[in-house]
Amino acid sequence: MAGHSQFKNIMHRKGAQDAKRAKQFAKVIREITVAAREGMPDPAMNPRLRAAVLAAREVNMPKDTVERAIKKASGAGGGEDYVEVRYEGYGPAGVAVIVEGLTDNRNRTASDVRAAFSKHGGSLGETNSVSFMFQRLGVVTYPLDVATEDEMLEAGIEAGADNVETTAEGHEVTCPVDSFFAVRDALETRFGEPASAKLDWRPETVVTLDEEKARSVLKLVDVLEENDDVQAVYANFDLPDDVAEALSA
Incomplete structure (x- = not known):
């Protein structure tokens, strides 16, 4: 039975990884779609699209999938019409949270994000209610x-x-x-x-969390990131080494 349990555990983990990969692909395809419609369909002539293509490579998206997404976005009236949205609020322990998304239904996304904050010990605020605590930066990384x-x-x-x-x-x-x-x-x-090139929100100050509060904050972040309309979640918390080790155990 031990072997069977181990096999099931491996299959479950692989299933979770496959699901995560599919979700990553979907989020990158949304960014490619918006970038291609916003400018030229040629990455060499469209800086935002070039950044989106680089993000696709980061998650190992096949080249033909990227090309299909650009082609579909460039077609007349093809595909969904996404708009950029940003939500700000506070999570457990007063942690400031910024949520960026691309959606074809603002009402649905706002409702889902508000529900996630409420259910997991946070509260959604007004635009710019926490972004003043972060610095908006361009970040380029190399090996x-x-x-x-x-x-x-x-x-x-x-x-x-x-x-x-x-x-x-x-x-x-x-x-x-x-x-x-x-x-x-x-x-x-x-x-x-x-290796990567993106715009980022970096906190000016951070909230140091103990294990209990860290679990609550990370649960909120996980739920937000699971939302198909959410592209990225930023928060101003810090985990001491012992807390990080306990959470990864």
């Missing part, structure tokens, strides 16, 4: 082996970046939102395609 720390720092400064940080995980270049595409393109010309 460690593409350049030395000095080379990346020099390239970042020349490109107009605000900061370059090199750690064991790799190089991270941050810049103002309005210069994001210029910085990314300058770095790409010098070092090739980045």
Whole structure:
């Protein structure tokens, strides 16, 4: 019976991974759709679409799936019409939360997000009720082996970046939102395609959580991220090492 249980556990885990992958694909396809309709269907001529294609590669989306999504979005009247939405509120322990989404039904998405906050110990606020506690940045990352720390720092400064940080995980270049595409393109010309390139919300201050509060906050984040209309969730919490270890056990 132990073998059977182990097999079921593996199958369950694989099923969960497949479901997560499908959800990631769906979210990236929405971004590709919006980006392709907003500008040219050629990634080389459309910075937002180029970023979306890079996001597709990050989640290992097949090239033909990306091409089909661009083609469908570029067709006259084809597919759904998505609009960008943003929600802000507070989760458990006073953690500030920003939710970004793409939806074809604002009422449905707003209702779902509000219900998630209410059910999991939070409250949805007005627009800009918590975003002042975050900084909006462009973030470009590269693997460690593409350049030395000095080379990346020099390239970042020349490109107009605000900061370059090199750690064991790799190089991270941050810049103002309005210069994001210029910085990314300058770095790409010098070092090739980045590992990731996106706009991000970075908290100015963080709330340190114990294990109980962390579980509550992470449950809210998980529920929000499960929503098909939600593209990304940002929150200003920090987990001490012992809490992170307890949660991953």
